Amino acid sequence: MHFDTLIINAHIATMNNEFGYGNNTPYGTITDAAMAIQDGKIVWLGKTVNLPKHTADNVIDVTGQWLTPALIDCHTHLVYAGNRSNEFEMRLNGVSYEEVARQGGGIVSTVKATREASFDELYQASVPRLKDLISQGVTTIEIKSGYGLDLDSERKMLAVAKKLGEDFGITVRKTYLAAHATPPEYKGQNDAYIDKVCEWLPILHAEGLVDAVDAFCENIAFNLEQVSKVFNVAKSLGLPVKLHAEQLSDMGGSGLVASFDGLSADHIEYLSMKDIDKMAKSGTVGVLLPTAFYTLRETKLPPIQAMRDAGVNMAVSTDCNPGTSPSTSLLLAMNMACTLFRLTPEESLAGTTLHAAQALGLSEHKGKIAVGYDADIALWNITRPADLCYLIGQSVLAQVWHQGQVVLKN
Ligand code: NIG
Numbered sequence: 244m245h246f247d248t249l250i251i252n253a254h255i256a257t258m259n260n261e262f263g264y265g266n267n268t269p270y271g272t273i274t275d276a277a278m279a280i281q282d283g284k285i286v287w288l289g290k291t292v293n294l295p296k297h298t299a300d301n302v303i304d305v306t307g308q309w310l311t312p313a314l315i316d317c318h319t320h321l322v323y324a325g326n327r328s329n330e331f332e333m334r335l336n337g338v339s340y341e342e343v344a345r346q347g348g349g350i351v352s353t354v355k356a357t358r359e360a361s362f363d364e365l366y367q368a369s370v371p372r373l374k375d376l377i378s379q380g381v382t383t384i385e386i387k388s389g390y391g392l393d394l395d396s397e398r399k400m401l402a403v404a405k406k407l408g409e410d411f412g413i414t415v416r417k418t419y420l421a422a423h424a425t426p427p428e429y430k431g432q433n434d435a436y437i438d439k440v441c442e443w444l445p446i447l448h449a450e451g452l453v454d455a456v457d458a459f460c461e462n463i464a465f466n467l468e469q470v471s472k473v474f475n476v477a478k479s480l481g482l483p484v485k486l487h488a489e490q491l492s493d494m495g496g497s498g499l500v501a502s503f504d505g506l507s508a509d510h511i512e513y514l515s516m517k518d519i520d521k522m523a524k525s526g527t528v529g530v531l532l533p534t535a536f537y538t539l540r541e542t543k544l545p546p547i548q549a550m551r552d553a554g555v556n557m558a559v560s561t562d563c564n565p566g567t568s569p570s571t572s573l574l575l576a577m578n579m580a581c582t583l584f585r586l587t588p589e590e591s592l593a594g595t596t597l598h599a600a601q602a603l604g605l606s607e608h609k610g611k612i613a614v615g616y617d618a619d620i621a622l623w624n625i626t627r628p629a630d631l632c633y634l635i636g637q638s639v640l641a642q643v644w645h646q647g648q649v650v651l652k653n
């Protein structure tokens with residue numbers, strides 16, 4: 244056998260049930276393991292001592308280090324211009340959220356800055372955030388539109404997302420979120436705006452800029468009927484759907500997204516038992532966004548145990564955005580999923596690998612270390628996998644590969 248790259252003497256958290264993940268072996272761990280890469284795919288996996296006769300262009304001995312699937316951030320608003328630290332400061336100086344909004348703050352201020360930014364300015368503003376995520380072993384990321392809210396500005400955001408993926412050699416999934424908020428020019432005319440959202444979607448899809456469709460279902464955003472309209476257009480185009488659901492109240496959005504066989508319901512602090520059952524039946528992932536929960540000082544916990552009991556898979560993501568989660572740390576989200584939501588470190592890692600891949604419809608290629616899967620792998624200077632959740636703010640990444648290519652080496 245010939246390999247492009249062969250990694251030997253690693254401990255591998257495969258997250259693969261063929262190696263006991265979900266059964267008798269936490270993290271599907273193989274100790275003193277080897278992994279071979281050929282043409283961007285994993286082609287051999289097992290104990291180093293069991294390696295078949297081979298030649299290899301590149302052999303890397305990583306004695307004592309840990310390999311995991313490269314991390315996947317399945318819910319971000321990473322492309323935006325401006326920031327809202329001024330609002331953060333105003334609120335801490337006693338100005339109310341409503342007053343901030345009246346002064347042109349909130350989502351609308353990010354929309355204004357994003358519309359005003361050129362393609363290059365928007366790209367440059369987004370690069371440091373993406374670099375931060377890569378520095379934590381992320382090589383697959385979902386990026387949403389939703390701060391443009393007109394055809395050209397939504398296109399600009401999605402095109403920046405696409406270019407980031409090409410330039411950094413990682414996988415970027417582009418999600419159309421024009422139904423994020425009502426732009427100022429449609430104030431008080433939500434239905435008319437939703438008609439526009441439905442009109443723009445086929446146009447941007449035809450330009451190759453849309454992989455999935457999202458919306459914000461909430462009292463302060465769009466109702467079930469309006470979201471259904473957008474989802475029906477997505478369905479007619481064969482696009483998968485997902486939803487910002489049950490973040491501030493129980494609107495039944497998670498049940499709606501499940502009825503469309505949606506990829507995920509995200510936030511879900513106010514998720515009901517009824518909708519948990521629907522999600523379990525449709526295989527819709529529950530995406531947890533603990534940094535947004537923390538930033539908003541939310542106290543209502545998502546129903547973690549009920550999702551476990553029902554067999555709803557849970558993902559963990561940054562929700563990187565300038566309003567509710569100004570974070571570019573997926574490892575911090577994993578830590579908070581444990582400390583705030585009581586996920587186990589193993590569930591937290593599944594949430595940024597196996598289940599995050601499922602939330603993006605990429606389960607057949609990514610999210611675990613398995614023969615035939617993309618060689619998206621992260622090498623860590625850690626003692627055991629729980630360190631990824633336990634440590635706060637330490638740089639533990641040694642190296643990360645995307646489809647067999649080195650993206651970053653420390
Ligand atoms: O995921 N919930 C809606 N959207 C974002 C926040 C957007 C903003 O405040 O800019 C979120 O939390």
Ligand code: FE
Pocket residue numbers: 318319320487562564
């Ligand atoms: Fe979000």
